[in-house]
Amino acid sequence: MDPSLPPPPPPPMVPSASIPPPPPPTEAPPPPPPAPVEALAPPPPPPAAPKEEEPKPVEVVVAPQAAPAPAPKQVLPEPDCAANDWQTGFCWAFIVKFHHASLIGRGGISNVLDLENGLHTEGHSEVLSTILQRFVLAFKPLIKDMKDKTLPKHLVRTIDTCLGFTSMSVYHDCPAGVFAPAIPLPTGEKDEADRKALNPLRKMFQANRRDDEPSEGSHGGEDAVGSRIWEMDWRERLKLLRQLVDWQLAHSESIRQIIQDNYKMGHQKQTDFNSKTNPLIVQPIGQDRKKKRYWAFDDSPRIYTSTNPYKKQCPLTPATSTKDELLHLIEEFRQPISPTFIATQEATIAAGGPAAKKAKSAKNLEEKGKAVEVEMARWLEEEHLPLIEKEEARLDRARKKQEQMAIAIAQADVRTSRTRRSTRKPDYVNGGTGNGDDDDDGNASDSSGYYSSSSNRNTSKGRTSTRAASPEEWRGERRSTRVSLSNNKMAMDEAAAAEQDPSTMIPFPPSPEPEPASTNAGEEGAVEKMEGIVEKGDSAASLAQGGSEIKEEGMSEVGFGGAVGENGVKVEMSS
Known part of the structure; x- marks a missing residue:
């Protein structure tokens, strides 16, 4: 072996039988390592597979399931006209039961069709104005100047007052389906601003106020606010009518009195709920x-x-x-x-x-x-x-x-307020004491020395009175018929007595010879004078005391102090 080379790696360690093998993986035990060739002992038995532990029961916690959502309720579609809105029938039933005599047959109101047409009318509506006036008077019956021109300001004030009642309204902030308001009702004296803020007419005025209109607090401001009723659509008008009906049923003294009288409200057992005896109850047919x-x-x-x-x-x-x-x-x-x-x-x-x-x-x-x-x-x-x-x-x-x-x-508008004819009081002239132009109408006396006057009654301007001409042409002052009849009877009695005893006649000083009777030509209603002298003892003559006028005119209307003798000869007394 070359000493320069690195030593070879040591041989792998052979596991001893006394040392247990490592735990096999959970998937599958690995195969045993091959035994070395040099080992003469038999290979060890394979290790026993580890016992699998029984799985513990798992407690499954089921979350509580929410209750199934209810099926959505069928929502009624919005009515397309006032006839299909239930509030129209409700308001009309109220008018029929409580304001029949004061509304139906007046102001163009005959049936519910007129109310529906009034709600749909753009701008001013006579029918709606008549109904609103009656509704306002149900709360404030002492209003004297209630008419179409003053309705806007009275309507605004009435709504402000009704919003202060201790009852809910459609204008209060209340969640859907909840009968309690979201905030306390503004019923106190300090809540006047809050009540006005709920007024639908004031809301509309603040939203679209024009530059030429006065403010709410200035002169004429309430009229401008109330006139917004004519700018509302039919839904807002109907909503306001329905709310006024609710307020009347709950707070109007006159309406409450009608309810109490018809239901005979007192003890609960005595309350009348019979539709045959109580006209306020409406039952389906x-x-x-x-x-x-x-x-x-x-x-x-x-x-x-x-x-x-x-x-x-x-x-x-x-x-x-x-x-x-x-x-x-x-x-x-x-x-x-x-x-x-x-x-x-x-x-x-x-x-x-x-x-x-x-x-x-x-x-x-x-x-x-x-x-x-x-x-x-x-x-x-x-x-x-x-x-x-x-x-x-x-x-x-x-x-x-x-x-x-x-x-x-x-x-x-074209008639005069004076029932009597306008005329000027005539100026009566006796005994020729008038102007020289009237000398022809002077006094005349007969040969016996008895006075007979046939003077004409002229005005200061020379106008001849037409009283003696005919009853239709006479335009003088009116006189009492009752007094005239009484005086006529007295004069007739005196004339009859004088006819029987002429010595009772009163002589008068002689007067100038009368000129021939003349007619005032050119003047309307001239009176022809008697020609000649009335002979003494004439059966057609009548003479009254204090000087008299004998005119050969038969008149149905005799003035004060006059009398009608025989053959239509009229005797009048001059004072």
């Missing part, structure tokens, strides 16, 4: 085979349908709106049950078995539902239709009356 309930809130063709009203979701939709639709519904109620359905159920019942009981129950329910439908058809035709015609006639009379009042108001 019946239920059809499909379990749909039918409602009639007023005497109109509008009939509503609903599901179970005691469930949370209960849509209230119109079934009929006109008389033709109502007649068609009556015919549907009278349709018989399908013969195919009856034959099928009877065959199932005859076959027996578990299905027979169900078929029998289904047949009985169908027959009972049909009986109810026939009864509803009878009630609608015999009782409801006559009420509809009677209500239509009443509304037609009310409409004509309103038209006549409108015409009278329009004509009142």
Whole structure:
């Protein structure tokens, strides 16, 4: 061996029999190493495989499974118009029961269709204005200037007041399905700002206030805030109406008094829940085979349908709106049950078995539902239709009356407030003491020396009085008929006495000879004077004391102190 080379590696160590081999791997024991050639002893027996330990039972902890999620409830779709919204029927039923006399037949309101049209009207609506005025007066009946022009400010103040009540409203912050508010209600005196912040009209005003509009606190600010009612859509208007109805039912004194009177509220056992004696209770007119309930809130063709009203979701939709639709519904109620359905159920019942009981129950329910439908058809035709015609006639009379009042108001502008004719008091002239132009109308005396006056009554401007011309042409002052008749009777008695005893006549100093009677030409209503002298003892003559005028004019209306003698000769007394 070359000493320069490295020594060879030592031979591998041969394991001794006394030393146990290392533990084999868990997968599989390795084969025993080959025995060296030099070893003469027999190879050791292979090591025994280690005993596999029995696995311990594993405790499986199962996590508690969550309860299966409930099936999502069917959510009703949003109504596309006011007619399909349950709040419309609710508000109209309230109007019919509590404001029938003050609203229906006034302001263009006759049935629920007018309310629906008013909700959909863009801008100002006369129907909605009339309803809101009545609702505001239910809270504040002492308002004297309630009219369409002052409605906005009173509406804003009423909503502010109602938001301070200790009851929830649709404008309070309340989670869905929870009847407790998220925050305490702003009912205190210090919470006035919070209540105003909940007012929907104030919210809308702050959101879209125009530059030319006043602020809320300045003069005319409440009018500008309240006018936002005419800018709301039909959903917001209906929401506000419904909330005002809720507030009236809970807090209006007049409405609460109506409820107390009709329900006879006192002791619970005495409360009247009978729809026949309590007009405020509304009961369905019946239920059809499909379990749909039918409602009639007023005497109109509008009939509503609903599901179970005691469930949370209960849509209230119109079934009929006109008389033709109502007649068609009556015919549907009278349709018989399908013969195919009856034959099928009877065959199932005859076959027996578990299905027979169900078929029998289904047949009985169908027959009972049909009986109810026939009864509803009878009630609608015999009782409801006559009420509809009677209500239509009443509304037609009310409409004509309103038209006549409108015409009278329009004509009142051109009328004068004075009921008497405007005239100037005539200036009476006696004995020729007037102007020289009237000398022709002076006094005249007969040959016996008795005085007879036939002077004309002229005004200061020379106008001849037309009192003696005819009753139609006389435009002088009005005189009492009762006093005139009394004086006429007295004068007639004196004239009759003078006719029997001429010595009782009072002589007067002679007067100048009368000139021929002349007619004032050109003046309307001139009076012709008597020609000649009335002879003494003439049966047609009558003479009164204190000087008199004898005119040959027959008049139906005699003035104060006058008398009518025989043959239509009128005697008037001059003071």
